[in-house]
Amino acid sequence: MSNAEKLSAPPAMMRVSNRRGLFSVAVAVLAVGAATLLTMLLSPFSAAVPFGVYYLAVVVAAGFAGAWAGGLTTALSAIALNYLFLLPANPSAAAPHPLVSAAIFIGVAGIVVFLIDRIRIHERRMRVGEQNMSHVIRSAQSAVITIDSLQRVVTFNAAAETVFGWSHMEALGQPISRFIPDGLSLAHQSPAEGSGQSAGPLATMSGFRRNGEEFPFEASILQTEWDDQKPCILVLHDVSERKAAEAQLRRLNRLYSALSLINQAIVVSGTQRDLLQKVCNALVEQGGFPMAWIGWGDPETKLLVPIAVCGDDRGYLKSVEIYTDDRPEGRGPTGTAFREGRRYICQDFFNDPVTLLWQPQARSRGFRASAVFPIRLKNEVCGTLTVYANHVGFFQDEETAVLAEAAGDISFALDNFARKEELQKAETTAQMAMRFSDSMIEAMPGIVYLYNDQGRFLRWNRNFEIVSGYSQHEIATMHPLDFFCGEEKLPLEQKIAEVFDRGEAYIEATFLSRDGSRTPYFFTGRRVIFEEMPCLVGVGIDVSERKQAERALRDLNESLERKVSDRTSELQTALARAEDADQIKSAFLANMSHELRTPLNSIIGFTGIMLQGLAGALNGEQTKQLGMVRRSARHLLDLINDVLDISKIEAGELEVNRKAFDLGSSIERIAALMAPMAQAKGLKLEVQALSKPCWMISDQRRVEQVLLNLVNNAIKFTDHGGVKLTIDAASQSIPPVAVAQPELLHIHVADTGIGIKPEHLTTLFQPFRQIDSGISRQHDGTGLGLAICRRLAELLGGAIEVESEWGRGSIFTFKLPINGSIEP
Numbered sequence: 001m002s003n004a005e006k007l008s009a010p011p012a013m014m015r016v017s018n019r020r021g022l023f024s025v026a027v028a029v030l031a032v033g034a035a036t037l038l039t040m041l042l043s044p045f046s047a048a049v050p051f052g053v054y055y056l057a058v059v060v061a062a063g064f065a066g067a068w069a070g071g072l073t074t075a076l077s078a079i080a081l082n083y084l085f086l087l088p089a090n091p092s093a094a095a096p097h098p099l100v101s102a103a104i105f106i107g108v109a110g111i112v113v114f115l116i117d118r119i120r121i122h123e124r125r126m127r128v129g130e131q132n133m134s135h136v137i138r139s140a141q142s143a144v145i146t147i148d149s150l151q152r153v154v155t156f157n158a159a160a161e162t163v164f165g166w167s168h169m170e171a172l173g174q175p176i177s178r179f180i181p182d183g184l185s186l187a188h189q190s191p192a193e194g195s196g197q198s199a200g201p202l203a204t205m206s207g208f209r210r211n212g213e214e215f216p217f218e219a220s221i222l223q224t225e226w227d228d229q230k231p232c233i234l235v236l237h238d239v240s241e242r243k244a245a246e247a248q249l250r251r252l253n254r255l256y257s258a259l260s261l262i263n264q265a266i267v268v269s270g271t272q273r274d275l276l277q278k279v280c281n282a283l284v285e286q287g288g289f290p291m292a293w294i295g296w297g298d299p300e301t302k303l304l305v306p307i308a309v310c311g312d313d314r315g316y317l318k319s320v321e322i323y324t325d326d327r328p329e330g331r332g333p334t335g336t337a338f339r340e341g342r343r344y345i346c347q348d349f350f351n352d353p354v355t356l357l358w359q360p361q362a363r364s365r366g367f368r369a370s371a372v373f374p375i376r377l378k379n380e381v382c383g384t385l386t387v388y389a390n391h392v393g394f395f396q397d398e399e400t401a402v403l404a405e406a407a408g409d410i411s412f413a414l415d416n417f418a419r420k421e422e423l424q425k426a427e428t429t430a431q432m433a434m435r436f437s438d439s440m441i442e443a444m445p446g447i448v449y450l451y452n453d454q455g456r457f458l459r460w461n462r463n464f465e466i467v468s469g470y471s472q473h474e475i476a477t478m479h480p481l482d483f484f485c486g487e488e489k490l491p492l493e494q495k496i497a498e499v500f501d502r503g504e505a506y507i508e509a510t511f512l513s514r515d516g517s518r519t520p521y522f523f524t525g526r527r528v529i530f531e532e533m534p535c536l537v538g539v540g541i542d543v544s545e546r547k548q549a550e551r552a553l554r555d556l557n558e559s560l561e562r563k564v565s566d567r568t569s570e571l572q573t574a575l576a577r578a579e580d581a582d583q584i585k586s587a588f589l590a591n592m593s594h595e596l597r598t599p600l601n602s603i604i605g606f607t608g609i610m611l612q613g614l615a616g617a618l619n620g621e622q623t624k625q626l627g628m629v630r631r632s633a634r635h636l637l638d639l640i641n642d643v644l645d646i647s648k649i650e651a652g653e654l655e656v657n658r659k660a661f662d663l664g665s666s667i668e669r670i671a672a673l674m675a676p677m678a679q680a681k682g683l684k685l686e687v688q689a690l691s692k693p694c695w696m697i698s699d700q701r702r703v704e705q706v707l708l709n710l711v712n713n714a715i716k717f718t719d720h721g722g723v724k725l726t727i728d729a730a731s732q733s734i735p736p737v738a739v740a741q742p743e744l745l746h747i748h749v750a751d752t753g754i755g756i757k758p759e760h761l762t763t764l765f766q767p768f769r770q771i772d773s774g775i776s777r778q779h780d781g782t783g784l785g786l787a788i789c790r791r792l793a794e795l796l797g798g799a800i801e802v803e804s805e806w807g808r809g810s811i812f813t814f815k816l817p818i819n820g821s822i823e824p
Contacts, residue, residue: 027065028072031057036080058109062116070113078102143236151176163238165210180207216243255402258287262406266413276308284310289387296383297324319361334384337372341381344372348392371395373407377414446541453534455479469514483512499525499536596640603633649791656795661700664690674711684722696818702792709785710812714751721752747814756804765790
């Protein structure tokens with residue numbers, strides 16, 4: 001270092017230089033001292049000058065401390081050799097001069113020092129290069145891996161650790177194939193030895209992370225030379241994100257292409273089903289989805305019915321059922337999207353619990369993810385669009401947005417189809433209504449017309465032209481009043497004004513035809529708005545036949561009035577005769593009642609006296625004959641009473657005398673009267689006993705008459721068993737007062753007699769009718785008893801019903817009001 005350099009050098013560098021100089025001196029002194037000591041120790045064994053030992057000292061000093069130490073060691077060694085070994089010796093004539101030997105030593109040692117210094121400089125540069133390379137590798141943003149000729153990892157930088165997930169120490173010495181399966185092929189693609197140039201970017205390769213995930217990368221290879229070795233430096237660029245972005249871009253491009261096809265289909269499709277099928281085709285063929293389908297909700301079955309599908313070659317939809325309600329088959333992605341009206345994205349089909357029912361079918365078809373979007377019609381969910389993907393996580397935000405847009409476009413198109421269909425229906429309805437109105441107008445028997453407030457005809461039917469005799473063009477130029485005579489125009493004009501003012505009017509007028517014929521018409525008019533202006537729509541009905549009918553009706557009425565007057569006179573005469581006949585009948589019945597009952601009562605009374613022996617003793621035959629006389633007289637008296645009763649009932653002259661009485665007492669009295677008759681036939685007569693009085697308001701005599709007749713008939717037509725009289729209502733004391741809705745008391749008379757055939761039940765209560773002629777020959781009677789009983793029951797406000805089984809007996813039910821109004 002020159003003086004100027006020393007003056008300009010910083011203190012730190014000067015201190016380092018001073019320390020290095022002192023170190024070189026120390027090394028040189030130690031090396032020379034060690035060599036001298038070693039030479040002295042070996043001198044007893046050798047007489048040669050120890051140049052080799054001092055050469056060794058120079059090499060050690062130069063190699064250890066550098067050229068300065070080597071040079072200083074050379075100088076010190078020369079001095080030591082000269083003074084210790086060369087001068088003291090007795091040089092022979094053949095030996096060189098000591099100074100020459102010292103000069104040779106210095107020359108050789110200098111060359112050695114120079115060579116060693118060059119080697120040290122080269123090694124130092126190599127170490128710096130290695131350090132710089134290691135620093136570059138460690139700080140590189142890309143993954144850098146250095147491998148030796150055996151394809152083992154030498155360096156593994158931080159970026160490589162991040163990419164592969166292995167630490168530097170774990171990767172060191174591992175075969176490159178552990179990280180890059182194609183690592184062996186890299187050696188075959190390496191450039192020639194010593195080229196020191198990159199092989200350039202390689203084709204995209206695949207690597208494996210520590211967790212087993214495979215990822216793509218691009219690699220550049222550089223072959224260098226370290227320590228006589230030629231390692232390869234691999235520079236790896238992880239392109240997984242770029243590849244994913246490229247793949248997503250390709251997917252989006254395909255989706256946008258599919259969306260474009262869908263929009264084209266919306267424009268060109270003629271029907272809804274054609275549009276939906278084209279949508280599915282576009283999503284599969286252009287969008288790249290393995291399957292797409294559109295389901296339509298059935299409101300009755302709650303099934304989601306596929307109406308368009310593409311890609312279902314293996315019958316997936318035939319093997320599954322999807323519902324829209326909350327049953328298990330409706331809780332999957334598609335059912336949930338329909339029911340809740342929102343999209344459902346399933347990124348991992350086999351890790352989503354809602355897809356459990358459909359996983360076996362989806363697994364066999366390679367479906368790994370799905371997306372469902374609701375389709376709306378008039379803001380109401382009507383169906384779903386479902387698409388499937390072959391790998392997990394396919395449906396990112398961009399894909400979802402495109403598919404949602406497609407679903408929205410489909411909904412918009414369906415609304416357009418619905419509006420178009422409604423418009424077509426409205427047009428069809430309007431056309432049908434127009435045709436119907438035209439048909440109705442033309443089919444009407446009268447004339448129909450429409451004109452505005454200026455009197456200009458706008459529409460009329462064909463009949464108007466026929467009746468008027470004017471052509472279509474002529475009517476269009478005429479005024480409505482032109483079809484009437486002059487004397488009728490003023491009232492017609494007033495009626496027309498009334499229609500436009502009040503809304504409607506009618507008038508009868510004479511229609512004047514072109515040929516001068518006049519026809520009476522009845523016209524009705526109503527104000528309507530036609531083409532935004534007030535108009536009159538009118539109908540004229542030909543009343544010629546009505547006029548004729550009115551005249552005929554007047555003539556007929558006059559004739560009928562005459563006939564009615566004559567018939568009324570005849571009826572009045574007949575009524576007078578009928579009243580006279582009724583009076584005669586009443587007088588006859590009263591006379592017959594008196595004339596018949598008087599001798600019968602006498603007969604019954606005298607036979608009773610004779611049978612009691614008051615007129616003298618009678619023998620057996622006489623007693624028998626008189627008994628027959630008295631029974632016949634009583635039977636005849638009963639017959640007369642029945643005939644008189646039925647006559648009064650039919651004439652409406654039977655009076656009902658209502659008053660309060662105890663029904664229990666009446667029943668006991670009837671039982672006492674009928675007990676001998678039952679005993680005589682060996683029958684058991686059972687009567688329900690009442691624990692307390694049962695008061696009611698009715699005609700006691702008629703009630704007892706009905707019950708007596710029913711019990712008598714039961715005993716008469718029963719040969720074995722018995723007769724039973726029961727009451728349904730609980731026995732209770734009922735105060736004799738009137739009520740609005742009387743309660744009915746059911747009195748049953750049941751027997752075990754011969755019963756009644758079903759075909760005879762309809763005629764059972766008719767007068768003079770018995771169940772058959774055979775019975776009439778075995779049992780006496782007139783056939784009036786039950787007829788009188790029913791009519792009496794109806795007069796009392798009740799009824800009689802019968803239940804019977806032929807050969808088993810009968811049950812007659814007497815329904816009787818408990819309360820009733822008491823006549824004053």
